[in-house]
Amino acid sequence: MITVTTWLIVMLLNNLMKYRFKRRIIETNMNDENLISLILESKKDDPEERKIKLLKWIFISFFGGIGLIVQEFLPYKMDESILPYGVLSIFLSIGLLLYYLIIHYFFRKPS
The missing domain is CATH 4.10.810 (Virus Scaffolding Protein; Chain A)
Known part of the structure; x- marks a missing residue:
């Protein structure tokens, strides 16, 4: 909200x-x-640029959600642990890394 x-x-x-x-x-x-x-x-983005931006947010949302789901199943003390931050950071990093690899190998413009 x-x-x-x-x-x-x-x-x-x-x-x-x-x-x-x-x-x-x-x-x-x-x-x-x-x-x-x-x-x-x-600013008028071309359709290819919009697809790339959308793909980035799809990866961030998807891997962020997976990180939150995995975090629910890990045993930790909520008051003392920083484990949830690490889990979420790792999954978001994996999502951004996969986004970069996909953009680098599939959407790069021929020069």
Whole structure:
């Protein structure tokens, strides 16, 4: 719930700042077309780039979930142990390593 609320606040502030920036450009009568197009240009990712970003988050989510499941079955004292942090870190690292290997071998652009 906290994550969703934080995300909504950040998105609201981001849109508000974009609106204020665009309004300020209009108020100051900025006439340079190249500058305006560079500033206001929204980033459009190509489909290949979006697939790669999605794949990264899929790997992070999947291996993070597996790490949490494995952590539930390991015996440790909750108050004294830092084992859960290690387990989660190891599984997230494995996920990122596999992501890197897949990107490196399957999605690299021929040069």
